[in-house]
Amino acid sequence: MFTQGEERNREVITQVKAAKEAAGKLSGATTGQKNQALLAMADAIWRNRQEILVANQQDVQDAQAAGQTASKVDRLQLNEKRLQDMMEGLRKLIELTDPIGELLETILRPDGLLIEKVRVPLGVIAMIYESRPNVTVDAAGLALKTGNAVVLRGGKEALRSNAALVKALKEGLEAVHLPTDAFQFINRTERESVDDLIQARGLVDLVIPRGGAGLIERVVKHSLVPVIETGVGNCHVYVDKQADLQKADAIVINAKTQRPSVCNAMETLLVHADIAEQWLPVILAQLMERGVEIRACERARAALAGNPQLREKAVPATDADWSTEFLDLIMNVKIVADVNEAIQHINTYGTLHSEAIVTEDPGSAQIFLQQVDAAAVYHNASTRFTDGFEFGFGAEIGISTQKLHARGPMGLKEMTSYKYLIKGNGQIRV
Template identity: 50%
Template sequence: MKDYSNEILEMGSKAKDAARLLRTKSSSDKDAFLIELYNQLGIFKEAILEANELDVTRARESGIKESLVERLALGEKRFSEMREGLLQVASLKDPVGDVDSMWTNTSGLKIGSRRVPLGVIAMIYESRPNVTIDAAALCIKTGNSVILKGGSDALNTNIALMKAVGRAIEIKGFPEGTAQLVETTDREFTGQLLSARDQIDCVIPRGSKGLINFVANNSRIPIIETGTGNCHIFVDKGYDVKNAVEIIINAKTQRPGACNAVETVLVHSDCASKLLKSLVPSMQAAGVTLALCESSFRISHELGLELEHCREATESDWETEFLDLILAVKVVNTMEDAIEHINKYSTGHSEAILTKNYDNAQKFLDFVDSAAVYVNASTRFTDGGEFGFGAEIGISTQKLHARGPMGLKALTTNKYIVYGSGQIRN
C-alpha cells in the first residue's frame, strides 16, 4: 500500500492557502476568471477533444456499455454547452456576502446571518469530464478552492481541461491551489484523501452507487452525498396516452446513462391496456428492453403485442438504476400503491406523476419523498442548468444542508455577524 500522505498534505495546504484568499475575492474578479476560462477552453479546444477521443476509444475497447461511454464523450455540442455554462455562472448573482436576515436581540445586539464559502472542497467523480469545469466554476464563483479527483476513464480529458483552468488561474493572478487535479488513478489515494480532515472541509462524491458508498463509508470529512437515480413515472388513469408515451420515451432514451433517466414506469390498472398497447411497441422501436411485471406481461400478450425485447421482471429490477436502455414496467391498482412502491424502491432522486386529477397531483407531491417531484413532465429536467443554476456540482439526495441540484448557494454556509455597543452578558 503506497503512502500518499505527503502528496495529500501538499495539495491540501495549497488549497487551504488559496481558500483564504478566494473568500476575499470580489464578484467581479471571480466572474472575470470564469470569462477567461471560457476563452482558454476555446484556445485549448482541439487538444481537449483529441484527449477525449482517446478516452472514448479506450473505453469502447475495454467493453464499457455504450450508455456509459456516452457520459464520457464531449463532442462539439457538449463542449460548447460546457463553455456556455461558464458564462451562465458568471451572470448569476454571487451569494457570498449576502446577509440572509438581520435582527436585534433583547440586549441590543444586531445579529445577522451572512453567506460564506465552505472552504476547501474535494470533488470525487466518475466519467463526465464536463464536471471538471462545472465544479471548478461553481467552487471558484463561491470563493472555494477545489481538489478534483476524476475517474481513470476520463483522465486524459481531465488533464487537458485542467491546462485551460491552470492558464486562466495564471492570467488572472489567482492562487496556485485554487483548482487542482489528482492525476493518479490509484484508489488508495482516494481512501487516504478522505482522512484529510485538517486540509479539506467538504467532500462531494458524484458517480456510481459503488463510488458514493465507498466515500460515505470511508470519509472522515463531512460529505454532501449525490445519490444514484432509481427514478419513477406513475401514469394515472385518464391521462393522455400519446403524451404519456412521449414523456416516458424522453425520460428513458434521451440520455439513458443520466441519473435522472426514468428506470421504472408504474401504470394504473384502469389504463394499463390502453397505455401498454402504445408504450410496448414504441419503447421496443426505440431500442429499449422492457422488464414487465406479471400483469403487464399478461396484458401485452393478450393484446397480441410483439414481445421480442421483453422479459418478466424480477425483484431486483425494481431496485436497479439501469443507466441503460432498459425499463421496468409495473401495473398498480391505485395511486397509493404507486406511492408505496416508489417510497420503497426509490433512491430519493426524481419521480413524476402523469395525471389530470389535481387532488392526485397534490397527494403525489405531498407523499413522495424525493429531491425532485414532478407533475406531468419528464424526470430529465432535474438538472442545474434546467433549474436556472447555470451548472450543478451534483444532485443531492440527502436532506442535510442541500437537496436536489446543487448550484451556487449550496456551496456556501453561514456565519453570524454580531454588532454590539459595549454589551456584557448578565
C-alpha cells in the same frame, strides 16, 4: 525513504494544503474578479479544444477497448458541442447573483448588540466522480463563483480528459491573477488516493461523491469529512388512469430515451391497471423501436396478450430489477392498482432522486406530490429536468439525494455556509 503509499498520501495532502491556502485568498475575491475568471476559463477551454479533444479520444478508445457499454462511453465522450455547453454553463454563472456576503438575517438585541448572519464560502470542497468530464468544469465554475477551492478526483477512465480540462481552467484563473491552486486535480488512479482525500479532516471541509452506488457507498463509509450524497437515480414515472395519453407518450419516451446514461433518466414505468391493456402496447412499441429493452411484471406481460410479439420481447422482471439504476436503454414496467400503490412502490425502491406522475386529476397529483419522498417530484413533466442548468442555477455540482444542508440540484447557495458577525459598543455579559 517513503513507501509507495506514504508518497501517495504526501502528494495528495500537499495538494489539499495548497487548496486550503488558495481558498483563504479566493474568499476575498470580488464578484467582478470571479466573473472575469469564469469568462477567461470559458475562453481557455475553446482555445485548448484541440488538446482536450485529443486527450478525450484516447480515453474513449481505452474505454471501448476495455469493453465499456455504449452508454458509459457516451458519458465519457466529448465533442465541440459538449465543450460549448460547458462554456455556456460557465458564462451562465456570470449572470447569476453572487451569494457570498449576502445578509441572511439581522438581530438587534435589547443590550444593543447587532448580530448579522452572513453567507460565506465552505472552504475546500473535494469532488470525487466518475466518467463525465463535464463535472470537472461544472465543479470548478461553481466553486470559483462561491469563493471555494476544489480538489477534483475523477475516474481513471477520464484521466487524460480531466487533466486537459483542468490545465485550461487554471489558465483562466492565471489570466485574471487569481490563485491557480484553487483548482487541484488528483492525477492518480489508486483507490487509496480517494481515502487520502476524504480523510483529510481539518483540510477538506466537504466531500461530494458523484457516480454509481458503489462509489458513493465507499465514500460515505470511509470519510472523516462531512459528505453530501448525490447521483444514484432509480427514477419512476407513474401514468395514472386519468392521464392525457399524448402527454404520457412524450414524457415517458423523453424520460427514458433522451439520454438514458444519466441519473435523472426513468428506470421504471408504473401504469394504472385501468389503462394498461389500452395504452401499454402503444407506448412499449414506441420504446422498443428506440432500442429499449423491457422487463415487465406478470400483470404487464398479461396486458400484452393481444400482441404476442411485444409480449415475447418483454422479459419477466426480477426482484433485483426494481432496485436497479440501469443507466442504459433498459426499463422496468409494472402495473399498479392506483396512485397509492404507485407511491408505495416508489418509496420502497426509489433513491430519493426524481419521480413523476402523469395525470389530469388534481387530487391524485396532490397526493403524489405530497407523499412521494424524493428531492424532485414532477406533475406532467419529464424527470430529465432535474438538473442545475434546467433549474436556472447555471450548473450544478451534484444532485443531493439526502435531506441535510442541501437537497436536489446543488447550485451556488448550496455551496455556501454562513457565519455570525456581532457588532457591539463595549457590551459585556453579566
